[in-house]
Amino acid sequence: MSGHRRHRRRPSSSGGEKAGPVLCNSCGKNLQGLKLYYRVKTQITCEPNELSFTAEELEGDHAAEMERLARECEGRDPKELEEEVFVLLDYHLCEDCKVKFVKDTRSR
Numbered sequence: 326m327s328g329h330r331r332h333r334r335r336p337s338s339s340g341g342e343k344a345g346p347v348l349c350n351s352c353g354k355n356l357q358g359l360k361l362y363y364r365v366k367t368q369i370t371c372e373p374n375e376l377s378f379t380a381e382e383l384e385g386d387h388a389a390e391m392e393r394l395a396r397e398c399e400g401r402d403p404k405e406l407e408e409e410v411f412v413l414l415d416y417h418l419c420e421d422c423k424v425k426f427v428k429d430t431r432s433r
């Protein structure tokens with residue numbers, strides 16, 4: 326877990342590149358010598374379907390359910406919780422891996 330990096334909700338600047346070698350996040354190839362590589366930015370956001378409560382549900386066990394959820398969140402890392410609802414993927418791919426990535430994504 327040494328290389329794990331948490332992604333922030335808002336990157337402070339898009340212009341500042343990280344120091345150090347740029348590696349393909351898929352095959353690990355060093356991309357710095359290449360003419361061309363790709364950057365993938367993907368946002369994964371949580372889209373809860375729980376917003377459409379029926380009147381019965383609202384009158385019924387809803388309060389208890391909310392209490393249960395609140396209790397579940399207790400003692401947990403708030404950052405961890407945030408990552409559960411919002412994940413920003415930001416990685417680099419070499420040309421080969423980009424082709425594979427697009428193919429895989431489209432075929433699903």
Ligand SMILES: [Zn+2]
Nearest residue numbers: 349352419422
């Ligand atoms: Zn690659």
